[in-house]
Amino acid sequence: MPIIATQGLSMRFPRVTALDDLSVAVEPGVVGLVGANGAGKSTLIKILLGLLPPTTGTATVLGMDIAREGVKIRESVGFMPEYECLPPDVSATEFVVHMARMCGLPPTAARERAADTLRHVGLYEERYRPIGGYSTGMRQRVKLAQALVHDPKLVFLDEPTNGLDPAGRDEMLDLIRRVGAEFGISVLVTSHLLGELERVCDHVVIIDGGRLLRSQAVEAYTTESGVLTVEVEEGRDDLHRVLQEHGAAARAEGRFLVVDIAGESTYDLVRDGVAELGLRLIRMEQRRHHIEEVFQDAPDVAGAPGANLPQGAPR
Numbered sequence: 001m002p003i004i005a006t007q008g009l010s011m012r013f014p015r016v017t018a019l020d021d022l023s024v025a026v027e028p029g030v031v032g033l034v035g036a037n038g039a040g041k042s043t044l045i046k047i048l049l050g051l052l053p054p055t056t057g058t059a060t061v062l063g064m065d066i067a068r069e070g071v072k073i074r075e076s077v078g079f080m081p082e083y084e085c086l087p088p089d090v091s092a093t094e095f096v097v098h099m100a101r102m103c104g105l106p107p108t109a110a111r112e113r114a115a116d117t118l119r120h121v122g123l124y125e126e127r128y129r130p131i132g133g134y135s136t137g138m139r140q141r142v143k144l145a146q147a148l149v150h151d152p153k154l155v156f157l158d159e160p161t162n163g164l165d166p167a168g169r170d171e172m173l174d175l176i177r178r179v180g181a182e183f184g185i186s187v188l189v190t191s192h193l194l195g196e197l198e199r200v201c202d203h204v205v206i207i208d209g210g211r212l213l214r215s216q217a218v219e220a221y222t223t224e225s226g227v228l229t230v231e232v233e234e235g236r237d238d239l240h241r242v243l244q245e246h247g248a249a250a251r252a253e254g255r256f257l258v259v260d261i262a263g264e265s266t267y268d269l270v271r272d273g274v275a276e277l278g279l280r281l282i283r284m285e286q287r288r289h290h291i292e293e294v295f296q297d298a299p300d301v302a303g304a305p306g307a308n309l310p311q312g313a314p315r
Contacts, residue, residue, distance in 0.1 A: 001063055003028050003154055003186045004048060009057035011043050011210070018043040019054065020210040030180040030187045032197035032204040032218075040210040041190050045156050048188075049074060062153055075103065078147030078155035082162055082190075085143070088132025092123055092142045095131065096149050103150035110149075117145045121175060137168040144175060148185070155179065157189040161196060169196065176200050230257040230270055233280040242273040261286070 002025040011019040018040045035041050046052040048061050050070020059066045061073045087095060093114055100110035118127045121141040126134070131142060140160060147155050160176065161169040177200050179185050191197055197204055198218060206213040232239055240257055243250040248269050249260040259266060267284075274281045 002026055002060075004031075004059070004061055004188065006044075006059040007057055009044075009047065009059055010055045011040070011047065011052070012055045018210050019047070019057075022057070022207065022210065022212055024205055024212050024215050026188075026203055026205060026215065028186045029202035030176065030189065030200055032201035033188055033190045033207070034192070034194065034197060034204060035207040035213075039207050041207065042158070043210075044207070045079075045158065045188075045190075049077065049079065049156070075150075076153050078150065078152040078185075080143045080147040080155065080157045080160055082159040084139075086131045086139055089130055091128045091130055092118055092134075092145070093127045095142065096145050099146040100149040105150060113149050113151070114145075117149045120148070120178075121145045122171070136163045137165075137171070140164065140168075140172060141175075144172075148179065152185060154186045154188065157187060159190055159192070161191060161193065169193075173200050226261050227286070228259040228261055228266065228270065229283065229285055230259060230281075231255060231283040232257075232274065233282055235277055235279045238277050239270075239273050239279060242277065243269060246273070 005025040007023050009019050009022040010017070020040075022040070022044070033041055033044070043052065047054050047066060048059060050061075050066045050073050053067065062076055064073050064076070066073065090098075093111075096114040096118060097110045100113050101107065105113060115124070115127070118124050121144050123138060123141050123145065126138065131139065134142065140163070144157070144160065147157070157176065161172050164172060173196060176187060176189060180187050180200075180202075189197070189201065201218050203215070203217050205215045230239070236252065236255065236257060240250055240252055243257070243259060246269050248262070248266060250257050252258075259270060270284055
């Protein structure tokens with residue numbers, strides 16, 4: 001059974017159409033939701049949580065109808081908002097226990113679950129400090145903990161790596177991967193960094209202007225291409241010349257050489273060229289497609305899917 005299914009879902013405001021006849025179904029796992037600013041991501045999450053009735057269409061979350069079972073949906077789903085929402089003058093323990101109690105857990109169970117969840121997100125040693133003294137990364141972990149404390153079947157994570165440095169992003173992505181892989185909790189995560197979605201998601205849903213642009217498994221986006229990426233420590237231009245002399249289609253891209261694969265002989269040509277020149281080979285691998293190519297290939301026509309998306313960094 002799909003964790004989320006929409007049929008003809010539309011949301012129209014006086015001068016804006018946030019969602020336009022959106023029909024999509026996604027299976028359990030870690031699902032990425034991506035689109036430009038104004039694409040309808042936040043509106044979709046509010047509708048799926050039963051907080052905003054759509055203009056037309058239907059949707060189910062975990063098999064429950066958003067129109068009739070909004071309370072049950074919110075009991076079964078965790079939500080990590082993008083915006084700052086934490087009280088600065090209470091500890092992480094106090095806040096997460098309070099959120100657990102709001103979800104219906106009795107006092108003892110709420111304290112136990114809060115301690116376990118804060119340990120899981122790496123805040124156990126800091127759990128009694130006021131949240132106001134936390135770093136951005138620590139506050140993001142508190143928001144993740146409160147979304148998980150009632151043991152939901154599905155969590156919505158809205159820009160969970162927002163404001164984090166590269167190390168903090170890696171740690172948060174590892175946590176998200178563990179939520180899906182080790183705890184069996186399905187995840188709907190939004191991000192404007194497409195590389196993050198490729199790393200942690202099983203499936204990606206792309207919307208633009210409220211319409212569905214693509215919905216498919218990450219593997220389908222990131223299939224191997226027909227080119228090799230070659231990196232050598234020094235002598236890139238010499239290797240480029242040798243490969244061209246032997247009839248290989250090669251071109252320089254930054255510090256790399258990109259070589260069109262014309263069969264197994266292409267690998268032999270690169271190997272022989274590196275050996276002939278006495279170069280140190282750092283990397284030779286078949287390049288994979290990236291999710292951002294969906295936007296680069298979309299029709300560049302006003303009003304068409306993908307037309308207003310910033311290249312490589314859609315929200």
